[in-house]
Amino acid sequence: MVVLVVALALFFDFTNGFHDTANAMATPIATGAIKPKTAVALAAVLNLVGAFLSTEVAKTISGGLIREGSGGVAITPELIFAGLLGAVLWNMVTWLLGLPSSSSHALFGGLVGAAIVGIGFESINPTVLLSKILLPAVLAPLIAGCVAYLCTRLAYAITRRTDPDSGDKLVQKRGGFRYGQVFSSSLVALAHGTNDAQKTMGIVTLVLISAGLQTGGTGPELWVITACALAIALGTYVGGWRIIRTLGSGLTDVKPAQGFAAETSTAAAILASSHLGFALSTTHVASGSVVGSGLGRRGSTVRWRAIGKIALAWLFTLPAAAVVGGLAAFIARFGPVGVTIDAIVGLTAIVWIFVLSQRERVDHSNAISEVAAVGGAVRIPSKKERRRLEARARKTAAREAKVVRLQKKAADREAAELQARNAPEQPSAPSPAPAGTRTGATAVDGAAGRPNKQGDR
Amino acid sequence: MIDWIAFLTVAAATLIAAVVIVGLYALGVRLYAVSVDDSVPSTRVARAAAYACFAVCAVGVLYGVYLIVPAFHS
Incomplete structure (x- = not known):
């Protein structure tokens, strides 16, 4: 059982990795600042490093959402397994649709669903659910969007060059933002590595403790850290090209100055939130930034339909993962047989989604369409x-x-x-x-x- | 309920940090563009100022790394 949960947790880490590559690397890929393959490799290395850097693991993975520990409810490996299954399946579905949705929300959703079915509604803390998960989901893209909007306006205002005599536009020379993008997106990737790999480490450690293989109150063991770091790095390297396409060119056409503004806003928001104690999801922040930067540049189009789809996906992330998690928890009640059924059904679903995804391959070669890439290389005269x-x-x-x-x-x-x-x-x-x-x-x-x-x- | 003070702090910090970095970098890009123009006489000063801007941005990025790595500050 423990082995199964650890394996599933690592697979969740993997999906988390390829789901979130886009947060850091979609915009530099879209503007041609970094070549697609180099970008995902860079993100993978930074995620790997980031996972090792931070040993300050979120000890309570659910953050008080599920009343665990003494006086609360005992969360069993079976429930964690069911929760993870919900999270992984939702991650796969959103990946297939190319929607950037928060992996943490999927994880919380899955665990909440499993806890409700396995233990009952009293195991959930609704105040924490609202204040730590639902409201930040609305506020994160708002903050990031507004900041990115202002930054984009600022960047364009400062770099607007006109001839003082005739008022004609000079050559704008905004290519310098491409170099800046390398650093700003790397910062996002590093921050992501320190945050997200820890979630899985926390889960694996939780399972090990609940199974009595590790004494309570201790941090994750080295092999857990290594495995999680490798899983998230591998996932990042494989790259969720579908989501990169959505973020990089589906919402708006990103230009280097916009990309730089968006990434800086993302990095600033993530760092501020993790150090001033108001947790924001990387995915929400990154998506909000891209939209904000799209609104900030004059003449750029923002595709509201795509944004609506993403907002809908965010809305459904928690409940959908909760339903799957709850269903899995319900089946898992029938003991080892139930868990086996869960595992087989889950595996089948994953394979099925993967087969579906092969119908229309999206990878580094076509994630950002050639037209967009050429558009970056050739200057179109005003x-x-x-x-x-x-x-x-x-x-x-x-x-x-x-x-x-x-x-x-x-x-x-x-x-x-x-x-x-x-x-x-x-x-x-x-x-x-x-x-x-x-x-x-x-x-x-x-x-x-x-x-x-x-x-x- | 929700910790509005913390939220506002985060929002303000995000705004200030991002605006400062983006503003400085944009200034650097602008000054660098001026420094490679032939028509303007004071290209040396512009180039030095551009590099200064980029250096401040680099410090900002390093501060970000410092914040990310807990070993540095705890």
């Missing part, structure tokens, strides 16, 4: 620039036409002269024909040269 280019092209075209006309005239004159000179000696002179073709060729050259030059510019 309206004013386009008008200027057009005017210049018209001028060159006129000049070229004039040259062609002059050439033609010269050639005609030459041909006429040649004919006049040759006429007495050779009546059937072939000279007009070559002259004619030459003129034709020049004309064609001129015509073909124009669009070419325009394209080069």
